[in-house]
Amino acid sequence: MFTFLIVVIAAIIFEYSNGFHDAANAIATVVSTKVLTPRQAIAMAAFFNLTGALLGGAVASTIGKGLVDTNVVTMPTVVAAVVAAFVWNITTWWFGLPSSSSHALIGGLCGAALATARGDWSVIKWNAGIWPKIVVPMIISPLAGFIFGGLLMFLLFAALHRFTPHFVNTLFGKLQIFSAAWMAHSHGSNDAQKTMGIIALALFTGTKAGSFDHLPGSLAFLKTPTFVLPIWVVAICALTMAVGTAAGGWRIIRTLGHRMVKLQPVNGFAAETTAAVIIQAASYYGIPLSTTHVITTSIMGVGAVKRFSGMRWTVVERILWAWLFTLPASGLIGYALERVAAAAL
DSSP, X not given: OHXXXXXXXXXXXXXXXXXXXXXXXXXXXXXXXXXXXXXXXXXXXXXXXXXXXXSXXXXXXXXXXXXXXXXXXXXXXXXXXXXXXXHHHHHHHHTTOOOOHHHHHHHHHHHHHHHHTTTOGGGBOIIIIIIIIIIHHHHHHHHHHHHHHHHHHHHHHHHHTTSOHHHHHHHHHHHHHHHHHHHHHHHHHHHHHHHHHHHHHHHHHHHHHTTTTTOOGGGGGGOOSSOOOOHHHHXXXXXXXXXXXXXXXXXXXXXXXXXXXXXXXXXXHHHHHXXXXXXXXXXXXXXXXXXHHHHHHHHHHHHHHHOGXXXXXXXXXXXXXXXXXXXXXXXXXHHHHHHHHHHHO
């Protein structure tokens, strides 16, 4: 039971960090275009991340039982996975790099499970989980964000070139509030689900190991002989992400909203709408997508159409390096932490 409490506390801390780390991506463009102040944007993102997190469950199922063999997973495995993701989250946040909290959690889980299985790579579900739901989307989603963001921006330019800049800015200043809200909602429907899946996995693992057999009747709700997503887990994760979002993510906002390319309301609308559609579709099919990859490349696509030479490629290069390192780095951290946790717990 003590180990399970560690898992829940670590998962909540990770979800909180996810709130100020990843959820800021949903509102960076609306802050950059000055449609909303940072405080207004963060309040809106907190609310719509909450609504998104309360809906669905397909992504949680993928994380909890679709990536590694649950028969091998132990409580130290789950602890190591969450702590590894948190360590990588804080490291990239400190340097202002918008890496992927999603891939940090996935890498941590795979690395920890591999350590639990004593290096048996078959514990990782490559064909049914990792390749189709992690690796392929990791490659396709940024490309889709860049291409469709650029395409939507091009179509908007073609449709609006006869109107005055004042009219366009006024119109899309209003529309961007809706696109930013949708982006935040889609973020919650995908990102918050991942921590829900981890806690549900811990409940299933603890029940299987008999950790909850001697608990009083008031705690009987913890016993989950089959993998399910309890309502109380959904509520805790949703509220935690909303609070984390409200705490702010100023470093990430500055990187996405200012340093890569200067945006106008119409640019922000195009980037957010593109990202929201892609993320919402991924959530429906249970794909734990990196919302960071999608919104960042959507901004890049929009910026490239606006003025290709205006892109600040040094920032883009730093982001790419962070992406490439996230899965292997968090996997190594997860592997090392599981060895330590198994010895200590």
